Every structure is written in C-alpha cells, then in structure tokens.
Amino acid sequence: MALPSEHAYTFRHRHLIGIEALTRFDIQHLLERADLAVALSRQVEKKSAALRGRTLINLFFEASTRTQSSFELAGKRLGADVMNMSVGASSLKKGETLLDTAITLNAMRPDIIVVRHHAAGAVSLLARKVDCAVVNAGDGAHEHPTQALLDALTIKRAKGRIERLTVTICGDIRHSRVARSNIILLNKMDARVRVVGPSTLLPAGIERFGVEVFTDFRAALEGADVVMMLRLQRERMNGSFVPSMREYFHFFGLDEAALACANPDALVMHPGPMNRGVEIVSAVADGPQSAIREQVEMGVAVRMAVLEALAEQFPSTIPA
C-alpha cells in the first residue's frame, strides 16, 4: 500500500522500543498507514508484498495469545515468514541469558524481531545486540507501544480526533506498560489524560506524568470521552495491593452506573484479556459504547503499519 504523495515525511526509526522516542508526526504517520491496513484487512484478498522474503521472529519470554497472534497475522499479511518462539519453556530453563538468546537468533538473520519480556529494559538491551529491527511487544512495566498505537487508532476512528479528548485510564497503573505507553502517546497528541486507581496501584511520581490523578473512580469518570480500563492481575487482589476482587469491583469496577458518570457517548476500551465482573461488567464490555472488539482489529492494522514502516528503513543490500 502506498501513501498519498503529499506526505513528504519519512519514518526514521530502526526499532520501535517505546512511544517515548516517537514524535507526534511519527504517530500520525503510523496511524494513517494503519488506516490503510484496516482497509486491506477488510478485503477478501488481505495480502500485501511489503515484507515478502523477510523473516519475522516473535520472541515471547512471557505468555501471550492476543499480542503474539496479532503480530503473527500482521507479518503474514505483509508477506513475511513468521516464526514464533516462546522462550519461557526452553532456553530460559536451561539458563541461557537474554543476550545469548539474542546472539543465537541474530545468527539466523531475521529482519525483524518482536520481543516481549517480563523485565523493563530487556527489549532495548536486546536491540543493541542484534543487526535487525526490534519491536517491543511489552517490556515489564515499561512500554507497550503497539498497544498505545492501536488504542489511539481506535479512538481516532471513533471520535475523529484525539486532541482535547478527556481519556480516563483506570486500574492498575503501577504495573501497567499499557498505561505508560498510552499516557505518553495521549500527551503527545494533546489529549487530557486522567488516571484513577487505589493508591497502592498508582506509581510514585505519577502526578508528574502529565496526568490528573484520582483515587475516586466516579470523580475520574466525570466528563470523560474515553474510559480505558486496565486488567488487574488476580494475584494482586488477594490482600497485597487490593484486599479482594469484590472490594475492587465495588470501588473500581466499570458497571453501567459508573459509566453513566462519563460523557454519554464515552468510548469504553480494554486491552484484554478482561476479568469480567472484576474491572468491568459484561453489560458494559459488550454494550453499545464498547470498542473492545475494534481494538483487536486495530491491533493487527497498527502492527502491519509498524512492520511496514520499519521495513522501509531496511538497507537494500545485505552487509557482508
């Protein structure tokens, strides 16, 4: 797919490690590309040849269904050969270090490695040791850039814009890479960002992230155009960060009454997988304001856009 010619802009990043490194124009560019990828994905013939002959490795140190299959599909639709590696089960148990794994994979001459790792900073460490492009599919509580991009695309397509919208991000902000990437992206796109959660789930210094901080759920929803729910892991609801699931639901669960505090046309989002009845009720998750299914579709499109943009930077000849 080709972009309109008036775009005298080039995407100049070798890797996509985080939203932090992107400019507003980079983001706009990726979202425009992704719009075209949505159109492509809705055709009968879904394939392009942008990555034909290229090899994509999905290197996941942390279990994932959604993100991994989304990247796999994106790679395949662009014509790449995709290999999935779940490392949790093999090398890690044999004691191989992250860098040894990286060097081994590098020797197989991939063009793009998509990495998810449970430690913040692991992906950029790996990126420094390989010759190919690296895409961060989530590193610890640091960043998950493609999630923020797909969220932005979903918002933009539903609302027509991102700037000046009030976006409330709810739940486990502390442990969430989704929240961090979204906060950065939404700020770059001039949205008004709010975060809300119990203090135990808010990271220190959050008030300096360019967000309004709330601990009262309903107050945070007042006047929101977008309500972005986050997943709360069950092991954090057993008295460590939050006393129990039922208490969390009582004070921070998105039900119809809570949603009524937001703007009437507020968009409801969730990066998945959802804990129904904990952070969100089914009536809202499956209701008319929910964009949760669109998010999944946009996920494939955004990843296609990212892979394609990176591939355009590839040297046309292979160094010896």
Next chain:
Amino acid sequence: MTDTPNQTAASGAIPGDGQGRFALLNARLVDPASNYDGPGGVVVEDGVIRDRGAHVTDDAVSGQPSLDCSGWVLAPGLIDARVFVGEPGAEHRETLASASAAAAAGGVTTIVVMPDTDPVIDDMALVDFLIRRARDTALVHVEPCAALTNGLQGREMTEIGLLKKAGAIAFTDGRNTIADTLLMRRILAYARDFDALVMHHTQDPYLSAAGVMHEGEFASRIGLPGIPPAAETIVLDRDVRLLELTRTRYHAAQISCAEALKTIAAAKEKGLPVTAGVSINHLTLNENDVGTYRTFCKLSPPLRSEDDRLAMVEGLADGRIDVIVSNHDPQDVTDKRQPFEMAADGAVGVETMLVAALRLYHGGAMDLLPLLRPMTEGPAKLLGLDRGQLTQGARADIVLFDPDAPWVLDRDDLKSLAKNTPFDESLFQGRVMRTFVSGKTVYAYREKSAA
C-alpha cells in the same frame, strides 16, 4: 458513706428512661470541647441536650423534674477508644453486655471494641453482626473496629473500603503489630483513599518476643526477660516514615515511653495526621507495681519506668498525647494465675479509667479540663464522632461524678466478667454517681447494703 440529699434525689426525681424533659442542676460543668469549667446545669429533652450553662438554675427550670448535683462534676460521657471484648467467641471473658455495664459504671458512654474476637472482625457481615448485637444488648454506644489484616495474621490487608461502609469506625490489628513494612506501607496507602483511620499497636514483635516486662534493673533483679522501649520506638519511627509517603490518618494506639513522645511530637510538627494514645495504666502505674510477680500488672506494652510515666503525664498535659484509653482487656483467671512469664497480658480498666485518672487531678498534675479532654473531645475528634461534648443539640451522653468521695476497690464489685484489675484494693478518690446515654440512665451509684 451516709445517704446524701443527692442520692435521694437520684433515686427517682428524674425519668430514668430518658424520655421527656429533665434538668441536672447545681453541678460543676466541665466541658473540654467548649473549654468551660464552672457552675451550671443541663437541660435534657428526649435524649438530647437542650440547654446547658450557668444560666440553667433551679429558678430557670422550676416545675420540671430535676436532679440536684451539688458537689458533683457534670461532664460529657467518656469515650474509650480501646476496649477488648470476648464477643463473639470468648463470652466467658466478656460480652458486649458486661463490657457495656462496666463502661456505664465507669462513666464511659462509648466504647470502641477491638477486632480480635473469634471469628476476627475482618468481614462486613461481622461488623454488621456486632452493630446489631450491640444495639440489642449493650447499655452504651459500641463502635466496632475492623482488622487491618485478614485473621490478624499480618499478611493480607482486609477489605478496608467495604468494612468502612459496613460501619467499622477504625482499623487495627488489636494487640498485634504489623511487622512487614511493605504490607504496612500498602495498607496505609490504601486506607488513605478511604480516609480510614489506622490504629496501630507499636511493639516490634521480634525485639519483644521473649520479654514480659519493662527492660531494666528491676526486671533483671526479679529474673524476668525485658522489653526495651526501643521495641516501641522502632515501629513508631518506621510508621511515621511511611506516613510521610502516604499521609494516612494514623493513631499510635498506646505509647508508653518518653522516647516515643519525641517521635509523636516531631511527626505532629511536620503536619502529619498522627495522634497518640496512652493507657490509664501507663499514666498511673510503673514497673515497680509488678512487685512480686503480680500478673494483673503484666501488660502490653509493659508498665515502664517512673520517668516514662512522668513523661506520659507531661505529654498529656501539653497535648502531645491526644487520647487516654483504658485498654480494657479482660482475661480469664486461668490465664492470669500463672507464673509471670506464662500469664496473659492485659488488665480490665473501662470501669476504673475515670477514677484512676482523678489521681492525676488530686495529685496536682492536671486540672479537670485537660484531664477529661483526652477521654471526651480527644477521642471524639479522632474517631469523627459528634459526641464527647455538652453542646446544645448533642446526644445527652453525660457522666456525673463526685470528684472527692474516697473508697477502696474490691475487684468482686466490678461489673466486668473478668476481674483482672491492677487496682484491686486500691484507694480511689472520686466516684461515678450516674451515667446517661442519650438521656437514659444506664448507671446510678447505690450504696452497698451492709450485709
């Protein structure tokens, strides 16, 4: 003591059920909330204070039922912020009914009960149970505390938000200290979101593990392992550091040593929402009262040195300490009739808190206003209760006491089911004459018949 006109009047001139209108006249009104200490009277109607002050006299209320309170002090009913009860689970030690009868006899009209029952008060349904049970059986107001950690195990925090909604007035692990600093930080952070009050017993469980009394020369001479004051200050200092991060409403349930006062004073100076309590025992007794292994003086924190006691009195007088509690802790005889090291901690006290405190008044350490404040206005502020004051429109929770009557305590006369008082056979000066809860007489002193 012979019958006085007072007592004759007390026997029937005013309605005991609190209905209708009556007056309490010619008393010495002591109301810390309005800083008033002077002559006056109170008019009560349908359980509420309608009028009070020097202008309430015989002439002003002529024709209405009234009680002549000459020679007595009329003060707001006391609030005791730390009472252990055995209900549910250990009703042989104390029930809500027996604890509230003891409270009424001591001029205490609100008791805050601790969650270390069986089952532990760590679930909404149990808070609700306590509130209903108290409504049906207790003579005085009962405010339940809920646990900070499930089962008081010090591992997972309780449903602080839901428990507060159910009616828990504050959160505490009772006589347990939360040793895990990370957990404590999270609890404080979480409690802050709900504006919940955390009341913490500050005694390092490791440093005090083997100890049974105040560490020092006396303990060494009688061969008992000691608990140094540092066991208290380490936890208190830690908590204050955490509060700098979370700014949670925090109450040190009972401090016992001079060093702890410094921590409290420094925290208050920094503007942290920190308050401190002291038990009546630590204001009136010291380590020497343990004497020949008297287990009724085995307490947690332990009775400290005389210097520490004097520091507590001073801290109370200058406002560094906000609240006096009885730390009423009924224990069965079998748990107390043991070698000192094996005996249970704790002493009953809700019934004797006021009269024991009067020792400080008679000893010249404090006047009545500053002495009564930490048992009325102080805990009311701490707990957010609109009680502990003689304001117009306030609930008529009132204590009448004769500040001078001398008497000797016989522990068998205590209303508590448990009799483990450190004041057995002690001489007191001052006696509770009558206690009102919402205008209703819940206690009236009667001379023991000469049987």
